[in-house]
Amino acid sequence: MDTPEDELAGEVLLPERPDAEPGGDEPDEDGIEVPISALEHFSYCPRQCALIHVEQTYEENVFTVRGTLAHERVDTGDDTPARGVPVARGIPIWSHRLGLFGKADLVELRPEGPYPVEYKVGRREGLHPDLQLCAQALCLEEMLGTPVRRGAIFYRAVRRRHEIVFEEGLRRRTLLAIEAVRAMLRAGSLPAAPNDARCKHCSLRDACLPQVVAEPARLRGLQGALFQPAEGPGGGRDA
Numbered sequence: 562m563d564t565p566e567d568e569l570a571g572e573v574l575l576p577e578r579p580d581a582e583p584g585g586d587e588p589d590e591d592g593i594e595v596p597i598s599a600l601e602h603f604s605y606c607p608r609q610c611a612l613i614h615v616e617q618t619y620e621e622n623v624f625t626v627r628g629t630l631a632h633e634r635v636d637t638g639d640d641t642p643a644r645g646v647p648v649a650r651g652i653p654i655w656s657h658r659l660g661l662f663g664k665a666d667l668v669e670l671r672p673e674g675p676y677p678v679e680y681k682v683g684r685r686e687g688l689h690p691d692l693q694l695c696a697q698a699l700c701l702e703e704m705l706g707t708p709v710r711r712g713a714i715f716y717r718a719v720r721r722r723h724e725i726v727f728e729e730g731l732r733r734r735t736l737l738a739i740e741a742v743r744a745m746l747r748a749g750s751l752p753a754a755p756n757d758a759r760c761k762h763c764s765l766r767d768a769c770l771p772q773v774v775a776e777p778a779r780l781r782g783l784q785g786a787l788f789q790p791a792e793g794p795g796g797g798r799d800a
């Protein structure tokens with residue numbers, strides 16, 4: 562079996578991102594670029610995506626801490642043998658054509674083509690990370706000028722890879738998500754809170770207040786109480 566040292570010996574450098582040419586192939590007139598990580602957030606909950614990427618809100622919870630640790634341990638967590646395949650770890654990736662940028666945890670440069678691997682905590686729940694991995698594939702195709710047909714998500718809780726095939730349907734959904742996120746970034750708006758089962762594990766629940774903002778009448782009542790003019794001398798209420 563290859564050791565992590567064997568894999569490191571096979572690391573390769575991918576091309577560096579060139580500066581955008583003035584008047585070059587920018588994705589749209591206002592040049593808004595979409596972070597690849599936003600696609601998973603958007604797929605999970607558009608409001609979560611806007612809180613993070615429009616309002617720059619970020620709060621740690623047990624899930625985000627585990628996620629950070631999973632990425633920090635990316636060199637040791639996945640013992641799937643690389644079998645002598647050159648790899649690139651933690652590399653910046655981008656697509657000028659799609660206005661996308663981000664980072665790939667690991668790319669195996671297999672004889673049949675690049676094979677991106679994304680590291681996640683927990684186990685597989687939902688298809689949200691598939692969009693993120695597919696966006697990585699779209700970037701690598703543009704950067705390396707070669708098709709990227711498959712990749713994998715490594716789930717630390719079960720220490721297993723789940724292979725993803727980048728078929729037409731997934732590519733279409735990924736492109737739609739990219740444009741939806743770009744429109745949201747452009748508008749700078751905060752979508753409504755669904756206030757459903759997703760909120761239970763959301764790290765932004767305290768910032769989002771889904772139970773409050775999902776009930777307009779309650780929100781109006783709270784706003785009314787907050788902005789009630791103070792009574793009495795000095796702004797205090799008379800006893």
Ligand code: SF4
Pocket residue numbers: 606607608609610612753754755756757759760761763764765766769770771
């Ligand atoms: S708390 Fe719920 S509505 Fe708010 S961002 Fe998280 S998942 Fe979305």
